[in-house]
Amino acid sequence: MTHYLGVDLGSTTAKTVIVNDTGRIVAAEVVQMGAVSRASLARAMTSALEAAGLDESEIAETIATGYGRRLVPGAGRTFTEITCHARGVAAMCPGTRLVIDIGGQDSKAILVDELGIVEDFAMNDRCASGTGRFFEVLARAIECDIGELADLALSGNRDLEVSSMCATFAETEIISLLARGERREDIAASVHRAVAARTLGLVAQVGRHTPVVMTGGVARNAASVHFVAQALDVPVSVPDTPQITGAFGAALLARESFRGHQIEADGQAGTHRAAPPPDCATCDPAHAGMDPGPDGRPLIPVRPR
Amino acid sequence: MDTAVTDRSNRLSVTKLGGKMVADYWANVFTARERGEKVVWYNGSAVNPFFQAAGLVWCHGEAFSARLAAQHLEQPAQLAAQEYGYVGELCSYARTHLGCAVLTQNAGHANGTGIVGLPEQAELASRLPAPDFFVNAYAGCSTGQQWDDISFRVFGKEVPIFNVSLPFLWGNKPDAGYLIGEEWEQASRYVVGQLHELVRFIETMTGRPFDWDALRQNMAYIKQASQLRREAMALCAHAPTPATFWDWITSIAHINFLPASQELVDYFAAVKAEVEQRLAEGVPAVRDERYRVYFDGFMNWNKLGFLARKFAAHDVAVIAGRYTHQAFWQEPHLIDPENPITGMAQHYLLCPTNHGAKTIKHLVLRDCEQYGVDGIVFHSTRTCRAFTNPQHLIAKAAQRELGIASMFFEGDVADASFYKDEILESRLAAMLEGIDVRRARGGVVPV
Numbered sequence: 001m002t003h004y005l006g007v008d009l010g011s012t013t014a015k016t017v018i019v020n021d022t023g024r025i026v027a028a029e030v031v032q033m034g035a036v037s038r039a040s041l042a043r044a045m046t047s048a049l050e051a052a053g054l055d056e057s058e059i060a061e062t063i064a065t066g067y068g069r070r071l072v073p074g075a076g077r078t079f080t081e082i083t084c085h086a087r088g089v090a091a092m093c094p095g096t097r098l099v100i101d102i103g104g105q106d107s108k109a110i111l112v113d114e115l116g117i118v119e120d121f122a123m124n125d126r127c128a129s130g131t132g133r134f135f136e137v138l139a140r141a142i143e144c145d146i147g148e149l150a151d152l153a154l155s156g157n158r159d160l161e162v163s164s165m166c167a168t169f170a171e172t173e174i175i176s177l178l179a180r181g182e183r184r185e186d187i188a189a190s191v192h193r194a195v196a197a198r199t200l201g202l203v204a205q206v207g208r209h210t211p212v213v214m215t216g217g218v219a220r221n222a223a224s225v226h227f228v229a230q231a232l233d234v235p236v237s238v239p240d241t242p243q244i245t246g247a248f249g250a251a252l253l254a255r256e257s258f259r260g261h262q263i264e265a266d267g268q269a270g271t272h273r274a275a276p277p278p279d280c281a282t283c284d285p286a287h288a289g290m291d292p293g294p295d296g297r298p299l300i301p302v303r304p305r
Numbered sequence: 306m307d308t309a310v311t312d313r314s315n316r317l318s319v320t321k322l323g324g325k326m327v328a329d330y331w332a333n334v335f336t337a338r339e340r341g342e343k344v345v346w347y348n349g350s351a352v353n354p355f356f357q358a359a360g361l362v363w364c365h366g367e368a369f370s371a372r373l374a375a376q377h378l379e380q381p382a383q384l385a386a387q388e389y390g391y392v393g394e395l396c397s398y399a400r401t402h403l404g405c406a407v408l409t410q411n412a413g414h415a416n417g418t419g420i421v422g423l424p425e426q427a428e429l430a431s432r433l434p435a436p437d438f439f440v441n442a443y444a445g446c447s448t449g450q451q452w453d454d455i456s457f458r459v460f461g462k463e464v465p466i467f468n469v470s471l472p473f474l475w476g477n478k479p480d481a482g483y484l485i486g487e488e489w490e491q492a493s494r495y496v497v498g499q500l501h502e503l504v505r506f507i508e509t510m511t512g513r514p515f516d517w518d519a520l521r522q523n524m525a526y527i528k529q530a531s532q533l534r535r536e537a538m539a540l541c542a543h544a545p546t547p548a549t550f551w552d553w554i555t556s557i558a559h560i561n562f563l564p565a566s567q568e569l570v571d572y573f574a575a576v577k578a579e580v581e582q583r584l585a586e587g588v589p590a591v592r593d594e595r596y597r598v599y600f601d602g603f604m605n606w607n608k609l610g611f612l613a614r615k616f617a618a619h620d621v622a623v624i625a626g627r628y629t630h631q632a633f634w635q636e637p638h639l640i641d642p643e644n645p646i647t648g649m650a651q652h653y654l655l656c657p658t659n660h661g662a663k664t665i666k667h668l669v670l671r672d673c674e675q676y677g678v679d680g681i682v683f684h685s686t687r688t689c690r691a692f693t694n695p696q697h698l699i700a701k702a703a704q705r706e707l708g709i710a711s712m713f714f715e716g717d718v719a720d721a722s723f724y725k726d727e728i729l730e731s732r733l734a735a736m737l738e739g740i741d742v743r744r745a746r747g748g749v750v751p752v
Contacts, residue, residue, distance in 0.1 A: 078734075080735040080738060081731075082735040083735065083738045083739075117739075118735070118739050118742065119739075121735060121739075122713075123728075123731075
């Protein structure tokens with residue numbers, strides 16, 4: 001059986017996904033990095049290959065995405081995270097119209113059309129505000145593990161004013177709130193609200209469409225999802241493994257690229273136009289995007305670059 | 306950090322030769338005092354034909370800031386401005402030029418400025434001769450309107466100043482539209498009145514009667530040059546395009562502030578001839594043009610060559626832009642060389658930042674259709690709100706009405722620190738991927 005590799009080399013993590021001929025995930029790895037590095041990338045690729053019981057020579061096609069995408073050896077070509085996240089979500093949660101991806105150093109609102117392909121997008125433009133880095137700043141300032149943030153934030157009940165414009169100045173604000181004697185829970189909740197407000201600004205640029213799915217590492221933070229949903233005033237779904245969405249999309253694009261340098265748009269999504277909002281609690285990415293769909297569906301050309 | 310790019314651009318050779326005309330012009334400005342000539346500093350609209358007719362030497366502040374930035378020599382002036390007290394968020398054209406004013410003021414003083422320790426680089430920035438008077442004719446930007454007023458203060462309020470007030474064209478009356486309606490007619494008359502006042506002011510400054518024949522001659526040359534420029538631009542509706550936005554950027558100086566002359570007409574005749582020759586021979590401006598985009602925003606002067614190469618490396622031909630195509634004597638039919646004042650007044654109102662959003666949308670979308678573009682690149686100019694204010698409205702309208710994708714990147718006119726290459730790189734790649742998708746779906750489908 002032929003296998004395909006998707007690599008998402010982000011600012012803080014390296015994600016690899018291997019899919020088989022049917023688009024089924026056979027291995028997925030997430031490696032935490034101190035910085036973008038070839039060593040971490042190699043570790044993530046080796047782990048995924050080992051988990052799949054494959055040798056590198058058995059990978060028919062590799063597609064890379066993320067800020068470090070140009071570092072990935074053997075990649076047939078690269079795609080932006082925008083296209084890959086949209087592709088991954090279209091397969092994981094068919095019918096999704098709006099993807100909110102909050103990664104380590106950037107955040108995106110991606111409008112996906114009925115066929116599951118990118119219609120419009122907006123990204124944070126100036127600094128780390130509204131990104132995973134913002135939460136790292138918060139955790140450091142209030143001296144807690146990043147994994148504890150969600151529980152802290154969800155138990156906060158006061159709305160303190162925290163800047164959503166600059167991660168560095170937000171840290172100063174947090175320290176001054178601590179010095180004022182404010183509770184860590186309220187500070188954590190307020191920072192999450194600030195990130196949600198920033199996300200709302202991105203969504204405003206592409207339009208608030210539903211169903212909404214949140215991807216990226218920050219989507220694992222339940223408080224973040226809660227406050228984004230509250231700000232948007234709509235339910236927000238999260239795939240089981242939101243971090244690998246981009247790598248999964250890249251792997252699917254690699255599979256489709258290998259099939260004659262044509263990438264098939266997710267034709268299935270069109271058949272789900274009237275489907276209810278995705279229930280990602282029951283959405284199993286291992287089974288997503290399996291069938292290529294009938295011939296004659298829209299094709300996306302893949303040009304070697 | 307900039308990514309390395311292979312040069313797949315093929316810019317017009319004649320515009321490279323045009324660089325000498327610009328260099329000669331500035332050399333003439335720098336040596337004005339040696340020839341005993343009077344110097345006027347001005348900003349905003351192209352009121353230079355009046356100065357030329359009056360025998361003055363004219364220095365356009367934005368143009369000099371842009372030149373310094375294009376030569377990567379802007380920093381001493383910007384540091385001097387910051388030392389003087391201007392914040393880094395101030396329009397970088399204004400900040401650079403105000404720094405030049407400070408350096409010019411300090412030229413010859415032993416103490417100079419405190420923190421600016423870049424004497425060799427500062428040398429060019431400080432070479433502007435001090436002004437005998439100022440003229441401000443800034444449309445659509447409140448900073449621009451105050452800019453010369455501040456320069457006036459830098460020079461101790463001892464240099465006369467004249468301000469041409471250019472009303473904003475809101476375009477929201479029932480009969481309003483581009484070049485039509487009562488608002489347009491009224492604003493035109495209002496500016497005509499001020500231009501006559503400007504002539505009287507110039508007469509006072511020079512002590513001579515104004516030479517109206519010289520002005521008519523100047524405007525005859527400008528009309529010819531503008532017609533040739535517009536005709537050459539229109540030829541770029543062909544695909545692949547024979548010239549790009551970057552060629553028109555390189556020719557801004559010529560149409561905007563170089564002396565009106567037969568040499569100017571000859572220059573644009575040569576530009577048009579080269580464009581025609583390329584069309585005849587099938588020579589493209591971008592090797593393997595695959596995408597045609599519109600550029601909305603001021604030029605990032607620090608990055609002119611770099612951006613030309615970067616877009617070409619992605620097989621992108623940047624065909625047209627609001628800055629190049631909706632400015633600089635762009636409606637030559639309005640110019641009547643025999644009675645030039647009305648046409649001049651109207652062009653001063655036609656600054657690309659001086660329209661309400663409705664008109665800007667109309668103009669940008671019209672250009673997008675004329676030039677057959679696939680997408681719009683918005684240069685979100687960090688220190689210029691006047692240009693960036695309507696950009697999201699334009700993006701939404703282009704998507705909604707024409708199905709044209711867009712992307713935004715941040716940069717600035719003369720401050721390189723606001724440009725982040727990865728931001729442009731990733732957004733451009735994403736937009737091109739989207740264009741591939743739309744094409745594969747059988748054409749552009751308006752939403």
